[in-house]
Amino acid sequence: MITRRNLLGRIGATGGAGAVASAMQTLGMFGVAQAAPLPELPGSYGKGRHVVVLGAGIAGLVSAYELEQAGFKVTLLEARPRVGGRAWTVRNGDKIEMIGEATQTAKFSEGVYFNAGPARLPSFHQGILGYARKFNVPLEVEVNSSRSAYIAQAGGSRIKMRAAINDTRGYLSELLAKAINQGSLDQAVTAEEKLKLVPFLRAYGDLDEKFEFKGTARSGFGTPPGAGVSSFETPIKPVPFDTLLANPQLPMTLFEDAMYMQATMFQPVGGMDQISVGIERSLKSRAVRNAEVKRIRQSAKGVEIVYVDRPSGASHTVTGDYIVCTIPFPVLAGIDCDFPAETSTAIAGVVYDASNKVAFEAPRFWEREQIYGGISFVGGDTSLIWYPSAGLHSERGMILGTYTSGAKALAFQTKSIAEQIAAARAAIDMVHPGHGVDCVDPLVVNWRKVPYSLGPWPAWGGIPTGPQEGHNDSAAYRLLCQPSGRVVFASAALSQTPGWQEGAVQSAHAAVALIATQVAERALTEPTLRAAA
Known part of the structure; x- marks a missing residue:
């Protein structure tokens, strides 16, 4: 059977990228760039072209994988010693470093882990679930709501x-x-x-x-x-x-009715980072870790990135044809770039939300109250208690005593780490009297203090703001959805679901489409590229 991809591959083999571009335009495969689905590019489409992907979160990993599948050479640079970006799973011995705070070290028992960032996958997020399936990442049900959990209020009424x-x-x-x-x-x-x-x-x-x-x-x-x-x-x-x-938490009885929270929810077995690990495992060229980008330059002929190897301090330069930049905008604003003034202003103006989590290890006292996963809503500074869905009936588990965002999170993160821990433990003790002392080895993550993130997701509507999902359409948002010369931006931030990994997948697909369009346009108009193709 002749598929569109096979057809384009045959056209590319004889006529090069220019011929493929003409065919794709005829087939209607180049649409509105920021809304474009992943184009069906033949495996030779990017031959002879080099894309440098900055950031190995979900958007960067998906971009790198799909570009490699289309024949591009890809260099993937990541400032952290791990891949995954916000999809960060903390296990025993891992360190949490935050700006202005002492380093924390996880002291979890075997099998206990803490998803410091995203911790659930809605069933309608078929993009990210599809990559989990493609790369054989086993999933299990995430129990997002338990009828045995509580709504509680100050004073202990539950x-x-x-x-x-x-x-x-x-x-x-x-x-x-x-x-x-x-x-x-x-x-x-x-x-x-x-x-x-x-x-x-x-x-x-x-x-x-x-x-x-x-x-x-x-x-x-x-x-x-x-x-x-x-x-x-x-x-x-x-x-x-x-x-x-x-009870001020009564509206939270509608929590599971929200489309984003409806059953069935999923989580990767062993931690949310397993999807990132699975994608990177399938790359032809793995991510260059501890590579902190210091300078970005572009010209009519290509791009140049200077990065520093963090352990050694050695400086390195990478050149290429295009950049897919997934670096969070607050971080990118501090990097030496030669973007046009309008683009630089837009980047600097993106305000990121605040988000905090406080986690403990504890014996599973909540299961004695028939709570197997789900959330108790407590309001106040800490918002909720989130119970683990993994390892049911095992001896110990990770219980989340705080998960806040928005204006409440901005205030909470100003407390000392000890005060944040005390508040989270007190909330757990309020709902489960006498069990606050069972919550040990706490870890705190304030996302605005996390290096190379400086926030969880953009608050495009400002802080305080409404739901993080939907109807992002500011002038800056539109501008950053378009290429800046040879640089294409991609991240969940440039989607209608900036707090979800699905948004990162969608943005990565749009970025690949934009790169493909740029290659096509140059192959059609620049003789040297037509000859090379």
Whole structure:
């Protein structure tokens, strides 16, 4: 069977990149650059051309892999001693270095790890899941929501998630059913709709024959079922409606309804960094680690990058035809570059959000409360408690006592490391009384202090801002989605999901499309390139 890729390969073998470009334009394979999917490039498309990829996070790794598959020579430079970027898994012995803070060293038991950055993969993120599948990275279910977890508030009042969800639903169903039966909604509900809606509300809220909510076993058992005929289950006593409404965390009962949080969620077995490791393992040329970029230059003929090998301090120069730059914008703003003034201003103006995590190792006391993964929402400075989905029923696990972002995170990161740990431990002790002391060997990550990141993702709408997903369309955003000469920018920051790895994949694909377009345009207009092709 002749595929488009095979056809383009045959055209390229006889006519070079210029002929391939013409064919791709005819086939409609060059679209709007920043929205373009990964083009079907033949394996010889990039022959004789060298792309330098800066940064070995997901965007850099995907760009490097796909460019290599299209025949480009790729040099991948990474300032850290590891690949993955924000997809950072901390294990025993690993060090956490933050600007202005003492170095922390992880002291985790065998099998315990801490995903300092992303920790879940939505099932509709088929880009990143596809690369996991392609590179044989085993996945397991990430339990993102547990009905046994809690919504809690200062003072120690806590409500089981199943009770908060189902009791609230029961009370609201009762109110709506009564309003319909009393004729209060006759102008909004037809007689035919009423005949269908009222029985539904009775089932939806588990109402009695008088359409009153008196409690439901959905919220838990008052008396659990047992053996024989004398151990029938009974529903737990419902939480009073005013108590539910008084809990400021009640809106978090809708957490799992958000598209990004809906089951089924996944995680790589052994840590989020395994996807990055799997991609790099498949590269023809592995990443050059500890390579800190100091200078970027470009001309009509190519690009030049100067980097320093961090352990030795030795300076090196790499030349090439194009750059895919995935360096976070706050970091890039501090590098000596010759971008046009408009581009430099746009880069310097990108404000990154704040995000913090505080993790502990502990015996799995939460499992004795039937909590297997999921999140308890506590509000305050620490926001939530996140329970591990991996290693269920093992002796010990990693429990997250803080995960904040936005304005709250900006304030929290000003506390000392000891104060951040104390706040996270206190939140855990509030929800699980007496177990704060079980939480040991803490680790703190303040992403704005992490070298070579200086933040988790852009706050394109400013801080405080709304959800990190969606409708990024500022002038700076549009400019940075376009090439700056021979430099193409790529990262989750340049997607509509800047906090998710899926955005990094999408941006990497767009970057490859932009490089392919540049090669095509030059092959069509520059005689030397036509001859070389």
